[in-house]
Amino acid sequence: MTELSSAKTRRTTNWSAIWILPLIALLIGGWLAWRAYAQAGIEIQIFFPSGDGIQVNKTEVIYKGMSIGKVIGMELDDQGQQRGVRVTLEMDKRVELHLRSNTRFWLVKPSVSLAGITGLETLVSGNYITASPGDGEPTRKFVALTEAPPLADSVPGLHLTLKAERLGSLNRDSPVFYKQIQVGRVKSYQLAEDQSTVEVKVFIQPEFAGLVRKHTRFWNASGVFIDAGLSGVKVRTESLTSIVAGGIAFATPEHRKDSPPTDPALPFRLYEDFDAAQAGIKVALKLADYEGVDPGRTPVMYKGVRVGTLKTIKVAEDLNSASVELTLDPRTEDYLTEGAEFWMVKPSISLAGITGLEALVKGNYIAIKPGPKGGTALRDFVARAKAPPLDVDAPGLHLVLFADNLGSLEVGSPILYRQVRVGSIQSYQFSRDRKRVVLGAHIEPEYASLVNSSTRFWNASGITLKGGISSGIEVKSESLQTLLAGGVTFETPNPKASVTRKVQRFTLHSSREAAVQEGVAIQIRVLSGDGINPGTAIRYKGIEVGKVESVELTDDLQAVLLNARIVKASGRIASVGSEFWVVKPELGLIRTANLDTLVSGQYLEVLPAPKAGKQQLYFEARKQAPSLEVREDGLRLVLSTLRRGSIKPGVLVSYREVPVGKVTDFELGPTSDRVLIHVLIEPRYAPLVRSGTRFWNASGIGVEAGLFKGVKVRTESLEALLEGGIAFATPNNPEMGGPAQPGQTFALHDEPQELWLHWAPKIALENK
Known part of the structure; x- marks a missing residue:
């Protein structure tokens, strides 16, 4: 009989791992509750007279650019003596220590007043409430200020x-x-x-x-x-x-x-x-003429405004001058610089007229012309003997007149229109080359409209004698005033001509006859008036055919308008098809031209129309002389290339390094992806160009180098090296093809192939 073993027993526990999850959830919930409590805001109430500009959940409390609270509620408050709005705000808990009885709140919103504009930033961010921390007992109820409090004394400054x-x-x-x-x-x-x-x-x-x-x-x-x-x-x-x-x-x-x-x-x-x-700036001034000055009463004036007073005067021992001390307004300090000018103003009667008439009423005074702001500061000045010329910013029309000689003109000489004084001569000096006299003139504001681009000025000083024994003698003077003091007269034959209010330049003719000489008046627009003045010649083949009469800026200020008169061959020149350009000196490695303009000055050249046609009175000058080859005979071809390189009008076109033509023009192709270069081949060499001809850019130097074959340098010619050039070759017979047709287009290669350089076709040329 087999004996069976007894079973072993073990006691089990009631705990299970599944309980971990509820515990974790409980801990997280507790942490979140504690965090919400710790970060919860503090509610306060502020009484405002009006709730205008305050919105719930939108209007914030801003302090030094940081948000520290927000409006969370609003309600009417009709309790007490004042009625208004009670606004509830939730404030950041970090500001709890500053919520005291003397802390002040107010609403910031755009405000426009005589003192300026405030709260402009609220146009973007909206109205907001701001605060000024204070001391006192902790509280949660406040009354808002109606405006920002004054600047605190604790602010640096x-x-x-x-x-x-x-x-x-x-x-x-x-x-x-x-x-x-x-x-x-x-x-x-x-x-x-x-x-x-x-x-x-x-x-x-x-x-x-x-x-x-x-x-x-x-x-x-x-x-x-x-x-x-x-x-x-x-x-x-x-x-x-x-x-x-x-x-x-x-x-x-x-x-x-x-x-x-x-x-x-x-x-x-x-x-x-x-x-x-009594906080003026003291200035020392030396006066050669001190008649009529009174310490403490003689004013210092600028454009009719008193800017200072003469305080003291000390006469020199020789009695020929006096040193005075001026007290000037502090605002003049920035303008008491090198270039500032002082002068005495008192009534004066001379041949040029009466000046300083206002001093008859208010007494002699000292006038000041401010110096450039930011210049070298000065406190000692010497007064001028007379007033300086008018500033170009003064009301009226300011002109520059160019004359061959001054005559009897002087500062103050009148400018007359129909014998009525409308302006005066302000200054005169030599031109830069000292060949002409430059006069500054001023036309009174009410007469400024009398001057335009057709106006002509002439010197009306003194007496003009005309005639002879048989015809009698004619004596003529513009007026007694011009007879004594000299003067300038002008006429404006075309009142509807163009007008500009900028400083204009005119020729001052010697007489009326010279000013109104016959001819055709034209206008020429040039990009720059540098070197061009009234009197600048207009020439054709070295013969003067006209002159520039006046120079002015165009209305858009982008160019210069020349008012000129053509007196020779006007039928051909003032006609459609004529071209004008400015002739300047040219200095270059290959070309040197127009050196005479270094001495005589720049002038305008004209290329008349082929024949007299429809009259044209307005022209735009070319940037450079036109290519005269366009009217010459020859074979005209077009070369197409990706880039122009150094090719320009006048560049030679050569065959076997012999010039046979030249470039006349260039332009972009119809689709703008190619450059079209127009060339003219001389008639004698036209048979050299065949349908199989190859053209290449011969500009600069070509260099080929190799380890065994050495370095090979190639250039077409010295001219091509310096100014660029184009060369071509034609294949041997019979590959050359038929003769090129006028206007035919060929490709312009960047460089030749070795085979092209060995082509040597036999082509008969015409005898010269």
Whole structure:
């Protein structure tokens, strides 16, 4: 009987691994709940007088460019004495420490006022609420400000207090200027404790804080200051901004430049205007004529505006001059540079007329012409004996007249139209080559329309005598004024001719007969007027056929318009088909031409039309002389190539290094993928070109090198090396083909094949 073994038993546990998942889920849920609690925002309430511009879930709280909260709710609040809107915001928990009773909130939105535009960035981002942290007890309820608070004194920069008798047109954010540059602004203003003065708080930016010294003077630069009387009208303003929004200006007197830095705790006085501040710039001026000057009263004027006063005068020991001290407006400092000019203005009667008539009313005064801004600063000047010529920016028409001689003209000589004075001569000097006299002229604004491109000027000075024993003697003078002082007269035969308001140049003829000589008036448009002046000749085959009478800019300012007169062969020249170009000196390795223009100056050359045809009065000058070969006989061909290279009109076409033709023109092909080069083969050599002829670009040098065969250098000729060239070869008989036809197109290869260079067909040429 077999004995059976007993079974072994083991106790099992009730725990299962599947319980891990719920535990993990519980931990994650707990972590998320804790995270949501830790990052939950803080709700606060702000009372606004109006909810205009605030939107739920859109309007944010921005502080220094960062979002720290958002509007989550709005409701009307009609409890209490004020009615408005209570806005609920959810704030970032990180700002909890700053939510105190003195923290201020306000709405930022676009605002346009006399002081400028603020909140412009909200046009893109929308309105937002911003804050200014403060101290106090923790709170969750606030009342919004109606506008941004004044700039805090803790902001880096210079914070000052100015005391004024009255506020004027100053306002919050009104600018503070130094030499017309805004360096700060008005923070706020209020009545002083004694209510007798106004305290104006200003802020100067940190980089400009050093400009304010202990003895700096501040004055109210608001609006326009006008002081009128028999002695003249004084108008002063700091800038257009100060006219509209008010403003404050300051400066330190020059004799106080060593003034120490200011103490911000000490208030400054705000003067009523610049004169009261007495902060002018001192300038020393030497006068040769000091008659009628009065210290403290003689003004310094610029275009009728008073810019300073003569303060002191010291007469030289020889009594021939005087040194005076001027006090000028600080705004003139940038223009007291090398080139600034002063002169005395007083009534003066001369042959040229009466000047300085206004000084009869307001007394003699000193006039100033500002120097270039940014130039070398000066404080010592010598006055001119008389006024300088008018600036070209002055109202009216400014002209330049070219004359062979000055005659009896002088500065102030009249310019007459129908014996009525319409302008005057302002200046005169030699031209650059000293062969002519250049006069500056000015036409009064109301008469500027009398001058156009057809106008002709002549010297009407003195007396003109004409005639003889048999015909009698004719004595003629334009007027008594021109008889004594000299003068210029003009006529405008075509009132409808083109007009320009830029500085124009005209020829000043010696007489009316020379000015109105017969001929045909034409206009020529050139790209540049460099070297071309009234009187520049127009020539054909070395013969002068006309002249340029005036020069002006085109209306689009892209070119120059020459008003000229053709007096010889006008039927052929003022005709369709004529061509004009400017002849200039040419200097090159191969070609040197027109060297006479280095001495005589540039001129215009004309190629008349083949025959007199339809009249044409407007021409556009060519950039260069036309290819005269277009009217010559010969075989005309077209060469097609990918690129032009150095090929240009005039380049030689050679056969066996013998010139047989030349390039006349080039252009892009109809589809713009090829360049078409037009060539002319001389009639005697036309039989050399056959249907099998090959053309190649012979410009430059061809180099072939190899280890065993050495270096081979090839060039067609010295001319081809320097200026480019085209060569061709024709196959031997009978492969050459038939004669080429006029206008036939050939390919222009980049380089020849070795076989072409060995072709040597026998082709009979015509006798010369």
